[in-house]
Structures are given as C-alpha cells and as structure tokens.
Amino acid sequence: xxxxxxxxxxxxxxxxxxxxDRHTPDYRDRFEDITHELHGRCPIAWTETHGGHxxxxxxxxxxxxxxxxxxxxxxHDVKGERRGxxxxxxPPPPRAREAQGGFLEMDPPDQRHYRQTLNPYLxxxxxxxxxxxxxxxxxxxxxxxxESGHIDFVDDLANIVPAVLTLAMMGIPVERWTIYNEPAxxxxxxxxxxxxxxxxxxxxxxxxxxxxxxxxxxxxxxxPGLVDALVRADINGRNPDDGELxxxxxxxxxxxxxxxxxxxxxxxxxxxxHPEERSRLSRExxxxxxxxxxxxxxxxxxxxxxxxxxTADCEIAGTExxxxxxxxxxxxxxxxxxxxxxxPDRIDMERKGNRHSSFGxxxxxxxxxxxARTVFKRMVTAVLDRMPDYxxxxxxxxxxxxxxxxxxxxxxxxxxxxxxxxxxxLDETLAELQKxxxxxxxxxxxxxxxxxxRIDT
Amino acid sequence: xxxxxxPERCQGHTLCAMRAPDTFELSEIDGHSSVVAEEVxxxxxxxxxxxxxxxxxxxxxxxx
Numbered sequence: 001x002x003x004x005x006x007x008x009x010x011x012x013x014x015x016x017x018x019x020x021d022r023h024t025p026d027y028r029d030r031f032e033d034i035t036h037e038l039h040g041r042c043p044i045a046w047t048e049t050h051g052g053h054x055x056x057x058x059x060x061x062x063x064x065x066x067x068x069x070x071x072x073x074x075x076h077d078v079k080g081e082r083r084g085x086x087x088x089x090x091p092p093p094p095r096a097r098e099a100q101g102g103f104l105e106m107d108p109p110d111q112r113h114y115r116q117t118l119n120p121y122l123x124x125x126x127x128x129x130x131x132x133x134x135x136x137x138x139x140x141x142x143x144x145x146x147e148s149g150h151i152d153f154v155d156d157l158a159n160i161v162p163a164v165l166t167l168a169m170m171g172i173p174v175e176r177w178t179i180y181n182e183p184a185x186x187x188x189x190x191x192x193x194x195x196x197x198x199x200x201x202x203x204x205x206x207x208x209x210x211x212x213x214x215x216x217x218x219x220x221x222x223x224p225g226l227v228d229a230l231v232r233a234d235i236n237g238r239n240p241d242d243g244e245l246x247x248x249x250x251x252x253x254x255x256x257x258x259x260x261x262x263x264x265x266x267x268x269x270x271x272x273x274h275p276e277e278r279s280r281l282s283r284e285x286x287x288x289x290x291x292x293x294x295x296x297x298x299x300x301x302x303x304x305x306x307x308x309x310x311t312a313d314c315e316i317a318g319t320e321x322x323x324x325x326x327x328x329x330x331x332x333x334x335x336x337x338x339x340x341x342x343x344p345d346r347i348d349m350e351r352k353g354n355r356h357s358s359f360g361x362x363x364x365x366x367x368x369x370x371x372a373r374t375v376f377k378r379m380v381t382a383v384l385d386r387m388p389d390y391x392x393x394x395x396x397x398x399x400x401x402x403x404x405x406x407x408x409x410x411x412x413x414x415x416x417x418x419x420x421x422x423x424x425x426l427d428e429t430l431a432e433l434q435k436x437x438x439x440x441x442x443x444x445x446x447x448x449x450x451x452x453x454r455i456d457t
Numbered sequence: 458x459x460x461x462x463x464p465e466r467c468q469g470h471t472l473c474a475m476r477a478p479d480t481f482e483l484s485e486i487d488g489h490s491s492v493v494a495e496e497v498x499x500x501x502x503x504x505x506x507x508x509x510x511x512x513x514x515x516x517x518x519x520x521x
Contacts, residue, residue, distance in 0.1 A: 063515075115487075124471055125485035290475045294511075353510035355472070361513055365468040370488060446485055 013320050014052075016042035021049045022304070022328070022404035031403070032345050035333045044319045050091040053307070053326035054319070059337035061317040062329050065308075066361035068316050072308040072327070074364060076105035083311075083324075089405075090307040090328050094192070100244070102251030104306075104364060111363065113235040114248065118367060120445035121169060121226050127370040130165065132455040133433060133442065134375055137164050138382045140429035143421045146386060153392075153412040157383075158264040159185065159257075162375055164430065166256040169371075170249070171225025171443050172214050174430050183207045184257040189400045189410060211249045215242045225443035226252060252368075255303075260372050262302035262408035264379050269412055270296070270347060271380075272392040281349060282384040289381070292349035293373055298356035299347050302407050304332035306360065331357040332407065387416035458497045459520040460505055462490045466516035476511055477504035490516075 018038070021027060027034060035057060038045060043058025044065075056062045065072065076087025078098050086092040087105040100106070103114035120126060141160050145151040163177040163184070183203040190200045219231045219242075230245050240248075271278040281288055307328055310321045321327070335356045336344040359366035366372070383390065396413035400406065423429065433455075437443065442453050460480060462473070469488035473481040480501055481490045497505050509517045 119487040120485075123469075123486055123488045124474075124483050125488075294472065294475075352507060355511055355513040355515075357513050359470065359513075362468060365470065369469075370471065 013322075014046040016045050018042060018045045018047050018055075019049065020045065020047035020055050023050075023402050024404075025401050028399075028401070028403045031332075032336065035336050038333065039337060044317060051326065053090050053328055054321070055328045055330060056317075057330045057333035057337075058317075059334045059340045061319075062331070062334040062357065063361065064317040065327065066329060066357070068314070069362060071311055071314045071316065071321070073107050073311045074105055074111070074306075074308060075107050076100045083309075085309040085324075086307075086326070088306040088308070090326055099250070100247045101254070102248035104251055104255075105247075108363065109236045113233070115363075115367060117229050117233045117235070118226060120447045121229065121443070122367050122370060123446060124370045125450075126446035127374050129446065129449070129452045130169070130442065131374065131378065132453045133168065133436070134161065134165055134378045135382070136423075136429060136433060136455050137161050137426075138379055139422055140424065140426045142382060142386050143423060144425055146419045146421055149415055149418040151387070151390075151414055151416070152396075153268050153383075153414060154261060154265050154409055155411060157379060158261040158268075158412075160426070161379055162257050162260040162371075164433075165371065165375060166253060168433070168437050169226055169443055170214075170252065171218060171223045171227045174434055174437070175427075176210065177430075179210050180207055180253055181257070184253050185261070185408075185410070188254075188258050188406045189408060191402070207253075208246065208250075211246055212242060215245055215249070223438075223443075224441050224445075224448075228443075229445065255366065255368050256371065258406050258408055259302040260375050262406055263296060263300055263372065264376055265409035265412045266300040266302075266407070267296040267376070267380065268383060268390075268414075269392050269397060269409070272390060272414065277347075277349065278384070278388075282388060285381065285384070288349055289377055291351060291354065293377060294354045294356060295347055295349055295351045296376075297358040298335045298341065298351070298354055300407055301332035301335050301356075301358045303358070303360075303366070304403060304405075304407050305330040306364070331360060332403075386419055387414075390414045390416040458502055458505070459495045460492055460497050460509075461495065461518050461520070462492055463516045463518065464489065464491070466514045468514050468516075470513050472511040472513070473508040473517060476508040477501055480505050481508065 038057040043061045044056045046054055056065050073085050074088055075085040077085050078100050103111045138161055141157045145156055159181055163181045164174045167174050167177055186200045187204055190196050218227045222228050281292055305328055310323055310325045312323050314321055338344050359369040392414045398410040400408045467489045471488055473490050474483050480493055482493050483490055
C-alpha cells in the first residue's frame with residue numbers, strides 16, 4: 001500500500017488517497033501493518049481499486065459512519081428500479097450472478113420487517129433452547145474421530161455443527177447438510193478466475209434448487225422454522241415471492257456457515273499454539289469463556305467488513321462524501337484500533353471494554369450473533385473436555401489465501417490422545433435429532449415454544 | 458449510581474448482560490437490553506461500569 005500523489009479530482013476532495021486492495025494475499029499477509037498505516041495516516045481514505053471507493057479503518061470513524069444511517073444505504077438494486085446501488089460487496093458480483101443478498105442488502109422499512117419476522121427465532125432466549133441439540137451434534141462429530149487420534153477441526157467439526165443447526169432452525173431436513181456445506185464454503189474461498197469456479201457454481205446451483213424446493217414444500221405443507229416465518233411474512237404489506245426469499249435463505253446460510261467455522265478454527269489453532277492459555281481457559285471457563293469468545297471475535301473478525309453506498313452529499317467524521325460513492329466499513333481494522341483496544345494485536349482472553357464490531361454496528365447487526373456465540377462455545381468446550389492435549393499440524397493448516405470476504409480456514413488437522421466414544425455416529429445421530437426436532441417442534445419461535453430441547457441419550 | 462440503556466441505540470449485542478446479568482435483562486424476542494432497576498447496588502457498580510465500556514453501540518449511560 002502506498003500513499004500516492006494521485007491526480008486530484010473533484011477539487012481534491014477524494015483524499016487522502018491510498019492503494020488498497022483487500023482481495024490480495026498481500027492484504028492478508030500484511031494485515032496488521034496495513035491497518036496501522038491507515039490508522040496513522042488516513043483512517044478514512046479513498047482508493048481507486050474496484051471501481052473506486054472509500055475505506056474506513058479507524059474505530060471512531062467506523063462508529064460514526066455506521067451510525068449515520070440516513071446517509072448510508074445497503075440496498076442492492078439488481079433490476080435498477082431504484083437508485084442503482086450495488087449492495088454490500090465491493091466489488092459487486094459479476095452481472096450474471098447478481099442477486100439481492102436478502103435483508104442485509106435492503107434498507108428500512110423492508111429490512112426492519114424482515115428482522116422483526118425472524119427475531120423470535122434468533123434471540124438469546126430462542127437459541128438457549130437449542131443447546132442440548134447442539135451438544136449432541138458436537139458429541140457425534142467428535143465420536144467419529146475420538147478413537148483414531150486424528151481430526152480435522154474444519155472438515156470434521158466446525159463445518160458440520162453450524163450447517164446442521166442452521167438447517168434445523170430453517171426447518172430443512174438436517175441430513176441434507178452435505179448439499180449446503182460445500183458450496184457455502186467453496187463459494188467464499190474460490191477466487192473468481194479459478195479453474196475450480198465451474199464446479200463451485202454447479203454446487204451452488206444445486207443448493208439453490210434444493211432451497212427453492214424446500215421453500216415450495218414448506219409453503220404447501222408448513223413445518224416450523226425460519227423458512228416458515230419467511231413464506232408467511234408480511235413485509236411492509238406484501239408477501240415476498242420465492243425469488244426474494246431465496247436471497248434471504250442464501251443470506252442465512254452464507255451468514256451462518258462459513259463465519260462460525262472461521263472463528264472456531266482460528267481459535268482452536270491459537271489455543272494449540274498457546275497451550276498454557278488453553279489450560280487456563282479450560283480451568284477457568286466459568287469466568288473466562290465469555291470474554292475469551294469476544295476477544296477471538298475481535299481479533300479474527302470472521303466477517304471483516306461490509307460495503308455501503310452514500311445516499312446524499314454529506315460530511316461525516318471530517319470527510320466529504322458525495323451521493324453514489326462506495327464505502328468499505330472495515331470492522332476488522334476498527335477492531336485493531338489502539339485507542340479503543342490497548343495492545344490491539346495481542347489476544348488477551350480477559351480483555352476489558354471489548355466493544356468490538358465483529359457483528360457489525362447499527363441496524364444490520366448480525367442477526368445470527370447469538371447462534372455464533374453459542375455454537376462456538378459448545379464446540380470449544382467439548383474439544384477442551386474430550387481432547388485437551390490436541391496439537392494442530394502447522395503443515396496441514398490451510399488458511400484462505402485472501403480475506404477480503406471471510407477471514408477463514410479450509411483445513412485444520414490435529415492429533416490428540418485417543419478417547420472413548422460416547423454414543424452413535426453422525427448419520428445415526430442426525431436421524432435421531434430430526435425425529436426430536438419434528439416431535440418437539442424445536443424450530444418454532446420462542447414466542448410459541450419456550451422450553452429447552454429434550455434429548456434423551 | 459443510575460444506569461440507563463438508550464433503546465434507540467441498543468442493537469442487541471448482549472455484551473452488557475454477559476458482564477452484569479443482574480442489572481441488564483434482554484428481551485426474549487430480540488435480545489435488546491433494558492435495566493432491571495435504574496439504581497445500581499454498590500456490589501454491581503464495577504460490573505456495570507465494565508458493561509458500559511463493552512457496548513459496541515455506546516448505548517448505556519451512567520448518572521452518578
């Protein structure tokens with residue numbers, strides 16, 4: 001990254017200028033250096049990359065911008081019916097694959113109606129009820145590997161649990177998790193010009209078709225869950241069609257799968273590299289697990305940022321913006337601001353005042369945040385209990401090459417002292433859990449069913 | 458010491474209830490926070506101060 005004496009335009013308003021490209025291995029390799037350079041020189045800067053956009057990295061600046069809701073739009077106007085805004089991805093997806101990413105790419109009032117529709121399924125009280133279900137999936141995943149002494153924390157655990165829970169909450173049969181798992185991850189880590197892209201597109205299409213079939217089925221034969229809420233929803237006076245709901249379902253899957261996987265994998269890797277911290281976390285989990293979770297969220301920020309479009313000429317945090325300009329809000333870089341997080345590049349499991357923005361800020365705060373925290377804590381707790389001496393293999397760990405979209409991992413193999421199985425394997429467990437889910441109607445909203453899931457093991 | 462949550466700013470991050478569960482209660486519907494009572498008992502003051510600093514939206518205010 002260099003600060004350039006670029007040709008000034010628009011009266012020199014688009015300054016300071018930097019060369020900033022988050023979709024490069026360089027950004028991943030030098031993330032901390034780049035972050036602190038930007039903090040020091042230009043916490044809001046203009047870059048000509050990806051069509052030209054602002055990038056906000058300072059904590060104060062990101063906070064003020066995220067709060068300036070009247071000047072920022074998430075809208076993705078695919079058909080060009082409104083103001084042609086391009087949503088939260090910078091650069092936007094290619095024309096052929098453009099689709100509105102659910103309510104994350106909408107503004108109020110529609111956005112608010114979607115949130116109100118789904119809140120009762122995703123609140124802290126709603127998620128608490130699922131804990132026995134989550135624990136059972138975790139148990140089965142670990143049981144598949146516990147006697148061998150080998151596990152891949154991504155393939156064998158962190159990919160599976162979020163996928164199964166998300167499908168269960170949606171009201172989709174959980175055994176179908178394999179149809180959703182691969183495209184959900186591969187579509188994030190595959191570079192656009194990769195030879196593997198066609199395979200990924202095929203898998204994504206199959207996933208889309210299955211989603212459409214599930215939507216149609218649940219419209220016809222209702223069963224409880226997020227999809228049921230969506231097909232019956234009143235969104236500002238209209239009932240959305242399946243095309244729109246497909247985008248919402250893709251958001252729930254895209255938001256729910258890869259991010260939780262990323263957080264879990266990175267954290268388990270770090271704990272393996274710091275065995276004393278790992279022992280301490282295990283011993284003191286009652287007082288430490290909550291703050292450690294927030295610290296891993298801050299440090300790894302799995303969803304590193306989001307794009308916005310400026311809706312009117314305005315001045316925010318000392319910068320003049322013009323209508324239509326694009327802005328990247330970097331949660332990840334704001335999370336490393338030393339003015340808010342002393343010694344920001346160090347993981348401190350007891351960190352105080354940890355007001356990180358890893359779930360975003362403002363009205364688009366991640367609606368799955370309670371799911372993420374709960375699933376993460378249940379997976380990590382089980383690993384600490386059942387394989388406390390695990391050692392990750394640095395040669396086998398595969399991080400995403402670029403972290404512009406999700407700060408993720410593909411593989412995290414580890415070895416450990418073998419232990420004993422506690423119950424049936426994954427397939428049998430999922431069949432049992434599907435029955436429990438159906439019988440107890442676990443996927444009802446918390447306003448309908450308050451009780452915790454009962455899993456008899 | 459009195460504490461208040463601004464309902465316009467709260468977005469349901471839930472960090473306050475993690476820090477000071479006796480002071481902040483969360484809506485069962487959307488996880489947004491409100492105070493159990495405005496007046497903070499002395500033995501909860503430290504936790505409540507920490508909760509104020511932990512809110513990403515800076516939605517909590519103290520009045521001594």
